[in-house]
Amino acid sequence: MARRENPEINAGSMADIAFLLLIFFLVTTTMDVDSGISKRLAEKPPKNYEPPKIKQKNIFEISINRNNQLFVDGQVMEMKGLREAALNFIDNGGGLGNAKEGEEAKPCDYCQGAKDPESSDHPNKAIIAVESDRATEYGTYIIVQNELLSAYSELRNRLSQKKYNMSYPELEEAFKASGRKDESLRKKVEFIKTSYPQIITDIDPTDVN
Amino acid sequence: MAKFGKKKKGLPPVSTASLPDIVFMLLFFFMVTTTMRETDLKIDSPRLPSASEVKKLEHKSLVTTIYVGKAKETGKYGTGYNRIQLNDKIGTPDQIPAFIENARSKVSETEVPFMTTSIKADKESNVGTLSDIRLKLRDVNALKLSLSTQKGDAIKK
DSSP, X not given: OOOOOOOOOOOTTHHHHHHHHHHHHHHHOOOOOOEEEXXXXXXXXXXXXXXXXXXXXXXXXXXXXXXXXXXXXXXXXXXXXXXXXXXXXXXXXXXXXXXXXXXXXXXXXXXXXXXXXXXXXXXXXXXXXXXXXXXXBHHHHHXXXXXXXXXXXXXXXXXXXXXXXXXXXXXXXXXXXXTTOOHHHHHHHHHHXXXXXXOEEEEOTTOOO | OTTSSOSOOOOOOOOOTTHHHHHHHHHHHHHHHOOOOSSOOSBOOOOOXXXXXXXXXXXXXXXXXXXXXXXXXXXXXXXXXXXXXEXXXXXXXXXXHHHHXXXXXXXXXXXXXXXXXXXXXXXXXXXXXXXXXXXHHHHTTOOEEEEEOEESOSSOO
16 A cells, blocks of 8 residues: 555634634723722821811812712802812912921912912912712712812923923823933922822711811 | 737735734734733623823732622612622622732732722712722721723813
8 A cells, every 4th residue: 555645734724713713802802901090098097186287278178069069168169160279279379388308488489379368378288178978979079089180280280391391291201211210300200299299188978077 | 929928927826825924923912912801790881980180000910999880780789879899799898898808918918008999980879989988998008099080071061
């Protein structure tokens, strides 16, 4: 008997098989980049903790009721006006700020606000307190948070643009690109951050103080 | 003149020999990037609110997700938008500390401070639920929080 050669495996259908798998993975893949509003919760206060006394004028009170209506510093407000109002409050700069270590308390020299003595003293003293009813819709709550954050980022951008000629996201990006090592960039980012610290507190609906 | 133009030349066929290679390359790419959803949702996929001031969540392995929304089994859990899903069960806020501890035991100790809790809540859920979750998270010192949103304008015009 003549020895037969091994017949070659037909590779023509390989592409079909690969296509099938490819389509399967194409369909199942989800490339959702999770993104969201990041928050940092306050640590649990120790027992018999005395909250520091804060002047009323340094607090920007926002209440959201169960019908998703806004009540800001004693008056009803539309969602559209919130950003502007928060911006004016933070940027007011009517007095002296919190003293940094080894320095005297200084007024805000980069603020462009109205310097109204009845409003906040300094961006690092300005506290935004959001109080919401238990039945408030989550969507509304997010809108409020978003408006407040966008007021902060506008202020940060403005300062960054003026001092370093680049926007704050660009500055952060540059710092990240340097592998978080560039000292001068770190100082710049720190400076902007501490100039307009985001102080937004959530008052728990059940909390009765 | 037999020399010119008498031969019929068909178009040379495009070689498809490298097609499998190309397809395989794509295949491997998708195989590597694909992530299968580990938990199947017991609640209707939350309709996330939109916001513009968002930050990306980094380090997927350090993120624990809590879902809030309407339960699929409305007969058992009602039609409210405030059901909480932990892992693959619908739970109560009281179970959150155990849930977080469980997630922590899966990563090395040095990474625990960088762990983030992502809350994927439906637009129509209530802030009360969120604040319950927040209180429980504070109890176990899980302080980094991300409220998951879509990118977009928050206020509809």
